[in-house]
Amino acid sequence: MSTKKDIIDRCRANIRERLIRPTLTDLNPTVYDDPLEKFISQAQVMGCRVERAKSTDEVDAIIKKVYPDAKIVASSLPYVKSASLNPDTVPDAQALNGVDVGVIRAEFGVAENGSVWVMQKVKERDVCFISENLVAVMPEHVVSNMHEAYGEVSFNDYGYGVFIAGPSKTADIAQVLVMGAQAARSMTLILIPDL
Amino acid sequence: MSTSHSIAAKKFLENQTYATWHDKTFWGVRAKRDKLAFELPEWERLRDKASAIKRHTLTNIDMYLEMFSEAAEKNGVEVHWAKDAQEFNEIVFNILKSHNAKKLVKSKSMLTEECRMNPYLEERGIEVVETDLGERILQLDHQDPSHIVMPATHLSHDDVGEIFERELNTEKGNHDPTYLTYMARLSLRDEFLTADAGMTGANFGIAATGDIVVCTNEGNADMSTSVPKLQIAAIGLEKIIPDYEALSVFVRLLARSATGQPSTVYTSHFRKARPGADKMHIVIVDNGRSQWLGDPQHWESLKCIRCGACMNTCPVYRWSGGYSYSYFIPGPIGINLGMLRNPKEYSGNVSACTLCLSCQCVCPAKVDLGTQIYKWRQALDSYGVANKEKKMMVKGMDMIFDHLSVYNAATACAHFLNGMGPLVNNGLNPWAYAHKMMKFPKKPFHKQFEDMEKNEK
Numbered sequence: 001m002s003t004k005k006d007i008i009d010r011c012r013a014n015i016r017e018r019l020i021r022p023t024l025t026d027l028n029p030t031v032y033d034d035p036l037e038k039f040i041s042q043a044q045v046m047g048c049r050v051e052r053a054k055s056t057d058e059v060d061a062i063i064k065k066v067y068p069d070a071k072i073v074a075s076s077l078p079y080v081k082s083a084s085l086n087p088d089t090v091p092d093a094q095a096l097n098g099v100d101v102g103v104i105r106a107e108f109g110v111a112e113n114g115s116v117w118v119m120q121k122v123k124e125r126d127v128c129f130i131s132e133n134l135v136a137v138m139p140e141h142v143v144s145n146m147h148e149a150y151g152e153v154s155f156n157d158y159g160y161g162v163f164i165a166g167p168s169k170t171a172d173i174a175q176v177l178v179m180g181a182q183a184a185r186s187m188t189l190i191l192i193p194d195l
Numbered sequence: 196m197s198t199s200h201s202i203a204a205k206k207f208l209e210n211q212t213y214a215t216w217h218d219k220t221f222w223g224v225r226a227k228r229d230k231l232a233f234e235l236p237e238w239e240r241l242r243d244k245a246s247a248i249k250r251h252t253l254t255n256i257d258m259y260l261e262m263f264s265e266a267a268e269k270n271g272v273e274v275h276w277a278k279d280a281q282e283f284n285e286i287v288f289n290i291l292k293s294h295n296a297k298k299l300v301k302s303k304s305m306l307t308e309e310c311r312m313n314p315y316l317e318e319r320g321i322e323v324v325e326t327d328l329g330e331r332i333l334q335l336d337h338q339d340p341s342h343i344v345m346p347a348t349h350l351s352h353d354d355v356g357e358i359f360e361r362e363l364n365t366e367k368g369n370h371d372p373t374y375l376t377y378m379a380r381l382s383l384r385d386e387f388l389t390a391d392a393g394m395t396g397a398n399f400g401i402a403a404t405g406d407i408v409v410c411t412n413e414g415n416a417d418m419s420t421s422v423p424k425l426q427i428a429a430i431g432l433e434k435i436i437p438d439y440e441a442l443s444v445f446v447r448l449l450a451r452s453a454t455g456q457p458s459t460v461y462t463s464h465f466r467k468a469r470p471g472a473d474k475m476h477i478v479i480v481d482n483g484r485s486q487w488l489g490d491p492q493h494w495e496s497l498k499c500i501r502c503g504a505c506m507n508t509c510p511v512y513r514w515s516g517g518y519s520y521s522y523f524i525p526g527p528i529g530i531n532l533g534m535l536r537n538p539k540e541y542s543g544n545v546s547a548c549t550l551c552l553s554c555q556c557v558c559p560a561k562v563d564l565g566t567q568i569y570k571w572r573q574a575l576d577s578y579g580v581a582n583k584e585k586k587m588m589v590k591g592m593d594m595i596f597d598h599l600s601v602y603n604a605a606t607a608c609a610h611f612l613n614g615m616g617p618l619v620n621n622g623l624n625p626w627a628y629a630h631k632m633m634k635f636p637k638k639p640f641h642k643q644f645e646d647m648e649k650n651e652k
């Protein structure tokens with residue numbers, strides 16, 4: 001088997017000239033006058049339903065309104081009283097199969113593409129993917145673009161984070177857009193000013 | 196002498212209805228890309244930065260590989276190094292074997308295609324399940340991808356419907372894409388739940404943090420890695436970039452260039468194994484890349500971020516399809532990577548280019564694809580694979596273009612050829628095939644220009 005040294009040495013031997021790294025100071029990326037407004041419309045373009053709430057007390061009612069037929073709700077968020085499964089305490093990832101609505105927290109949104117940053121905070125992160133429908137509760141905290149976003153991302157000891165922009169999609173069959181390929185088939189964002 | 200590509204393309208073009216549909220479909224993706232690109236005033240600056248970051252990273256890749264592997268190890272990940280496809284396959288098999296893993300679910304990875312990993316593992320008793328819908332369709336039908344981002348787009352919904360009727364027992368005659376996608380979802384769900392291991396490729400490896408970053412729309416990379424107990428990531432060494440600042444440039448370009456979306460649905464950052472899961476493994480693959488780095492003419496092909504935009508825009512790809520190319524990656528980037536891999540074996544693809552250079556106008560990493568193809572063509576002779584008839588004609592042309600007097604005499608007389616189309620445009624002229632005979636003007640351009648200048652005075 002090759003070693004790290006073999007491969008790195010071979011690379012080094014073939015590098016002819018070391019080129020310097022550019023700065024991004026002259027990139028001037030697009031920023032929006034009202035990032036929140038742009039974020040909401042862009043998230044809708046990506047297929048999200050966007051709800052506004054004053055406090056976490058309203059979250060359960062919104063879930064009921066948006067997903068009236070949901071039987072199994074999974075969440076570790078203390079204010080989601082309708083949850084019957086907790087991704088933090090289920091025995092394994094498989095136990096979340098069959099969840100109708102997974103409710104998670106997102107940290108912030110990105111205006112340019114309607115995505116939200118989700119940092120793993122529960123033992124079984126498949127709640128974000130295996131649930132038929134995904135609800136992300138988030139503060140009204142939005143950045144304009146991915147440059148700003150990567151300045152904001154944070155990780156904890158779980159060592160996993162993901163930008164999610166709407167429900168799972170595919171156009172692999174004849175370029176026809178279908179929502180709900182392998183992961184969540186719908187996504188709802190609940191924005192709360194001071195979360 | 197026809198090239199392997201031109202022979203295959205001729206066959207592709209026999210069904211003109213299909214060829215027209217194929218062209219329209221991929222041009223549609225190109226048009227979506229344009230719409231998204233033009234929404235950002237900084238688009239061209241982003242491409243410049245992407246290219247410069249890649250040039251910097253590649254020419255310091257020794258250092259970044261050290262950084263990346265150290266960061267990953269600090270995260271508790273086991274890092275493996277594979278010099279070629281054989282070693283890569285062995286490493287993956289050994290990891291699976293040591294965990295007694297029988298079923299592997301995986302997301303799309305051109306690297307595992309490059310290494311022919313699936314057949315290698317299958318021969319050794321591992322069940323491999325592709326979970327990207329397009330890849331899954333092809334796997335069920337024993338086909339290879341015809342595009343690097345939209346691998347099964349050459350199939351119609353009826354084709355897919357018939358494959359699913361046969362393989363997944365779907366309703367006879369129901370070829371509705373929504374229904375078919377749902378049926379694939381149900382069957383793949385079972386695979387995720389029962390798999391022992393999950394594998395992803397990598398769009399990017401982040402040197403500063405050791406992250407493997409994977410971009411998908413379906414969420415299949417996340418399903419593959421958040422349910423099974425064992426996670427393996429495969430990454431070509433050229434996919435390492437310095438840090439999140441660099442990543443922010445590439446993620447803005449990738450999906451816009453690939454499918455005309457502002458972002459993929461999931462941009463996932465894998466740093467550590469899940470709680471309760473086994474150790475996470477990353478396999479870094481060379482397989483020729485370190486050598487290509489030293490090629491002064493062609494090393495910049497390594498900047499490619501595999502968005503597929505050069506295929507969608509390429510008139511030859513659109514009118515000949517992915518299977519007309521003999522290398523497993525088609526289109527402009529595939530022509531170049533094939534030549535880096537083995538010029539003798541894959542030179543049959545370099546003819547698949549009109550030198551319109553549309554590819555390098557759209558490439559988010561500014562790989563000079565068409566220019567490189569031109570350079571490969573100039574070198575064909577040194578591999579002993581140049582087209583003999585064209586070589587003869589080029590010698591004749593050299594004579595004409597090198598001697599101004601002969602050139603002027605030739606252009607002045609060219610219009611005499613107008614009535615003699617069949618004589619020039621015949622089977623002996625290898626360029627005449629499928630090319631319309633041009634009409635030569637009575638007055639050559641130089642003469643027209645002189646007259647114009649005279650008239651203006």
Ligand code: SF4
Nearest residue numbers: 499500502503505558
């Ligand atoms: S060469 Fe450029 S356009 Fe082609 S796939 Fe690679 S990054 Fe995309």
